[in-house]
Amino acid sequence: MVHIKRLQEGGTDIIAVIGEIDASSSIELDLAIAKSVGEGFKKILVDCHALEYISSAGLGVFMSYIEEFRDKNIKMVLFGLKDKVTNTFEILGLADLLNIRENKTEALKLANELSV
């Protein structure tokens, strides 16, 4: 069960993911990111503070946007990952493919730097 909240701050879309993302709920994450892209946001932060679990279905959603983000010059940064969630990203070596930062300030800083 996952709950997703979106909040806009100065042209940046912040997607907060609360709960667990598995094969039954990954569609919710997909829809939230698609909506953000559809609304034209160029900077997307994903707040993972309250993300308790993610399976490959959720990781696959992030992966599936990498090319589109490159084409459309959209910068996405994830932040606030718990150790157990970070571990899942590390097993797959995804930490090298995605932008991940400790907190919102650092995530926003990176998104701004990458957007220049």
Added chain:
Amino acid sequence: MNYRYKIGCSLSNLKGIRDFVRTTLNENHVPELQISAIVLALDEMCSNLMIHAHHCNPDHNLELCINHPGQETFIFEIIDDGSVFDINHFTEPEMGSLVQEKRKGGLGIRLVKSIMDKIEYSSEGGKSICRLTKNI
């Protein structure tokens, strides 16, 4: 020690599987980070089976058994009615091609193979058994 959990092949039941695995491993004092990885591997295996072998039909059942024969070994058995889904026959896709093809699947097999020490398949009395061994 032997623990059993039987459930219908609906993706909404994955949480129940995760809770069962987590509780069992907690009771057996497995470190938290290892529990998270094992829970993930079982979730991946069961969701693969539910989707690809049972097309998420909630009337089809699968059973998960956890055996703890020795202090450092855990054996997880996923038993269902005659499915043939041997992940040893699947090569995990390269990460680069997953990104290029914008594929959402294919990561689960890589995860399971990274986390578990042994993956075996067998059949007994019309049932298929996928046996995953993890040394802690």
